[in-house]
Amino acid sequence: MLNLHKLDLTGPAGTVKISATEATLLLAFSKSPDARLNFPQVAQCMGLASADEQRDNIQVRMVRLRKKMHKAGAEGAVIQAIRNVGYQFFEELAIGKS
Numbered sequence: 055m056l057n058l059h060k061l062d063l064t065g066p067a068g069t070v071k072i073s074a075t076e077a078t079l080l081l082a083f084s085k086s087p088d089a090r091l092n093f094p095q096v097a098q099c100m101g102l103a104s105a106d107e108q109r110d111n112i113q114v115r116m117v118r119l120r121k122k123m124h125k126a127g128a129e130g131a132v133i134q135a136i137r138n139v140g141y142q143f144f145e146e147l148a149i150g151k152s
Contacts, residue, residue, distance in 0.1 A: 055148040056080050067127030075100050076119050083133075083143035092140035116141060 079099040093105035102108040
């Protein structure tokens with residue numbers, strides 16, 4: 055469960071703190087009909103000017119988010135890169151605001 059107010063991500067293994075940017079990204083994944091975001095959408099969620107110039111930055115941030123999700127108890131490929139497209143989210147995510 056993603057708590058937007060506390061910026062906590064809770065799973066079977068516990069709770070981890072996430073950044074506001076990571077929460078924005080997870081919220082965008084949850085609102086996307088196929089849980090897929092292209093590179094410009096990911097860059098926009100992260101507050102980056104250009105996805106093409108920031109690919110390395112995006113990759114590093116996605117690795118950090120995956121680690122946090124695994125620390126909370128997610129298993130397997132939580133967020134997977136799709137070559138020349140963007141990223142796909144493979145977990146169910148409940149959103150809480152309190």
